[in-house]
Amino acid sequence: MREEAEERKRLEEQKKQVALEEAKYQAEIAKIQDLLAQEPEDSERRADIEAKLQELNVQLDLVEEKKEEITKLQNGKAGNVYIISNLGSFGDKVFKVGMTRRLDPQERVDELGSASVPFKFDVHSFIFSEDAVGLENEMHNRLRARRLNKVNLRKEFFEVSLDELEQIVLDINPTAAFNRTMLAEDYKQSLSLGEEEIPLSNSDDTIEQSDEDDPDNGEND
Incomplete structure (x- = not known):
C-alpha cells in the first residue's frame, strides 16, 4: 500500500536522523568524560562538568x-490505533478507527483532516x-455491525455512541487514555459567523484538490 511504503520511508529517514543525534551525544559525552578525568577532585569546575555530563546522558x-x-x-506490527471524530462533517455518532505506524500518530490525523473533509478531526x-x-482488527470486529461502508472495508468509519466506544476501549486496554471531548473548533466557529463576517474568497488562494492528493484515497489506515 502507498501509505505503508511512505511510512516505512519516513521511519527510515527518522532512524538516520536519530543515529546522527546518538553519535553526536556519544562524542560529546566522551569529551566531557576526558575533561572530568583530567580535572582535580577538589576543582571548582568539577561539579559543573559532572552536571553537564549528567545532562548529556539524559539526552542520550x-x-x-x-x-x-x-x-x-519498523518491525511491521507495532504502531498506534487512533480513534477520531469530525463533528462538523459526520455528526457526533460517527468515528474513524484506524492504525498508523508513524512515530507521531498526530501527523496522520492532521493529514486526514487537511484535504478530504471540511474540518479537522478530534482525537479521542x-x-x-x-x-x-x-488491535485494529479487534476494534473493527467489535464494531463490524456499526460499519458505515460495508462494501469498502478500507473506509473505517463506524456509527457508535461515545459511551459505547469508550467502553470498548477500556475493555481492550484499561490503561488507555480516552478523551470524550469533541472540540470541533473550526466547525463551531463557522456556525457562529454571520454571512457578512465570512471573508471573500481569493482565486489566487484556491487550489483545486485532486483525488491523488486525497490522504484517504486508496489507503487502509
Whole structure:
C-alpha cells in the first residue's frame, strides 16, 4: 500500500536522523568524560562538568528510547490505533478507527483532516500496541455491525455512541487514555459567523484538490 511504503520511508529517514543525534551525544559525552578525568577532585569546575555530563546522558537516553520506538515500528506490527471524530462533517455518532505506524500518530490525523473533509478531526484516543494490526482488527470486529461502508472495508468509519466506544476501549486496554471531548473548533466557529463576517474568497488562494492528493484515497489506515 502507498501509505505503508511512505511510512516505512519516513521511519527510515527518522532512524538516520536519530543515529546522527546518538553519535553526536556519544562524542560529546566522551569529551566531557576526558575533561572530568583530567580535572582535580577538589576543582571548582568539577561539579559543573559532572552536571553537564549528567545532562548529556539524559539526552542520550531520550534518543535511544526514540531509536527503540522506531525499531519497533519498523518491525511491521507495532504502531498506534487512533480513534477520531469530525463533528462538523459526520455528526457526533460517527468515528474513524484506524492504525498508523508513524512515530507521531498526530501527523496522520492532521493529514486526514487537511484535504478530504471540511474540518479537522478530534482525537479521542491513541493506543500504542506491539501488534497494532491485531488491535485494529479487534476494534473493527467489535464494531463490524456499526460499519458505515460495508462494501469498502478500507473506509473505517463506524456509527457508535461515545459511551459505547469508550467502553470498548477500556475493555481492550484499561490503561488507555480516552478523551470524550469533541472540540470541533473550526466547525463551531463557522456556525457562529454571520454571512457578512465570512471573508471573500481569493482565486489566487484556491487550489483545486485532486483525488491523488486525497490522504484517504486508496489507503487502509
